[in-house]
Amino acid sequence: xxxxxxxxxxxxxxxxxxxxxxxxxxxxxxxxxxxxxxxxxxxxxxxxxxxxxxxxxxxxxxxxxxxxxxxxxxxxxxxxxxxxxxxxxxxxxxxxxxxxxxxxxxxxxxxxxxxxxxxxxxxxxxxxxxxxxxxxxxxxxxxxxxxxxxxxxxxxxxxxxxxxxxxxxxxxxxxxxxxxxxxxxxxxxxxxxxxxxxxxxxxxxxxxxxxxxxxxxxxxxxxxxxxxxxxxxxx
Amino acid sequence: xxxxxxxxxxxxxxxxxxxxxxxxxxxxxxxxxxxxxxxxxxxxxxxxxxxxxxxxxxxxxxxxxxxxxxxxxxxxxxxxxxxxxxxxxxxxxx
Numbered sequence: 001x002x003x004x005x006x007x008x009x010x011x012x013x014x015x016x017x018x019x020x021x022x023x024x025x026x027x028x029x030x031x032x033x034x035x036x037x038x039x040x041x042x043x044x045x046x047x048x049x050x051x052x053x054x055x056x057x058x059x060x061x062x063x064x065x066x067x068x069x070x071x072x073x074x075x076x077x078x079x080x081x082x083x084x085x086x087x088x089x090x091x092x093x094x095x096x097x098x099x100x101x102x103x104x105x106x107x108x109x110x111x112x113x114x115x116x117x118x119x120x121x122x123x124x125x126x127x128x129x130x131x132x133x134x135x136x137x138x139x140x141x142x143x144x145x146x147x148x149x150x151x152x153x154x155x156x157x158x159x160x161x162x163x164x165x166x167x168x169x170x171x172x173x174x175x176x177x178x179x180x181x182x183x184x185x186x187x188x189x190x191x192x193x194x195x196x197x198x199x200x201x202x203x204x205x206x207x208x209x210x211x212x213x214x215x216x217x218x219x220x221x222x223x224x225x226x227x228x229x230x231x232x233x234x235x
Numbered sequence: 236x237x238x239x240x241x242x243x244x245x246x247x248x249x250x251x252x253x254x255x256x257x258x259x260x261x262x263x264x265x266x267x268x269x270x271x272x273x274x275x276x277x278x279x280x281x282x283x284x285x286x287x288x289x290x291x292x293x294x295x296x297x298x299x300x301x302x303x304x305x306x307x308x309x310x311x312x313x314x315x316x317x318x319x320x321x322x323x324x325x326x327x328x329x
Contacts, residue, residue, distance in 0.1 A: 052288060053288075117291070125286075125287040125288035125291070126287075126288050126291060127288060129292055130288060130291040130292045130295055133292060133295035133296050133299075133300060134291075134295050136295075136300060137295055137299045137300060140299065140300065140303050144303075221300060224304070225300070225303065225304070225307075228304050228307040228308065229307055231311065
């Protein structure tokens, strides 16, 4: 009881302190200089219309690489924890007719929408992470609807590794050409799509990196679903 | 108060209720649904606050994927929380 009371009192003190600290910070006002800088210069510096993804991929590309690494480690951890010598799908009841029919009809469109989200990351809201998650939900639908379905493991693992290497390669090419890691050589040196801002073929390497991230997130989350669903079978 | 604000207040209220229910329900399957509902309403709130990209991520990951993964985990373990002894309700417990 004393412990609880102490916990509540300390929580109240910390909460009051945080509220006091945050009360002085104006919310939603233009006090941050760096945000205004991004909004003013995003078009000429990155060629992207969507400032959010320009910040995520171009200005803060290295952080995004770290984020992808975190996801990779999480997926590896799930795989390692649930590793068994022989795993199989043990589901017995087939999905209902609504689920199976809906899945076969919707699956291509869900994958198409996911691909749309990550390919148009520099134009419309979205990007690699939502796109990849959408693709993973498409595979989740397949897993739920069909008893026997499994993702094509070898293709998925190869894709995952290849796109992970490709991200670092894009960064290293930038290092060779421009002098720092993840330098956007497509936009800054070639000026590719400079007269095409606001259309698909612009934005420097943002579409390329977002395609990489989308494929990586999609394959990784599908792999996690596959790991969670399969169960060990005794031989 | 215009009506967008009332909708926001309603959504926040439903989020708090479903969060409390997600903690309190003994049936873990129902608790997972409560947790997914929190994510779903959070994504609606993000949409109202003009962050459509965050809303998409929240709906796909929070509501769909993590809910599904929790359900798979429940399927492998057990559906109900074990009750060794009768515990008092939340108003006394904390």
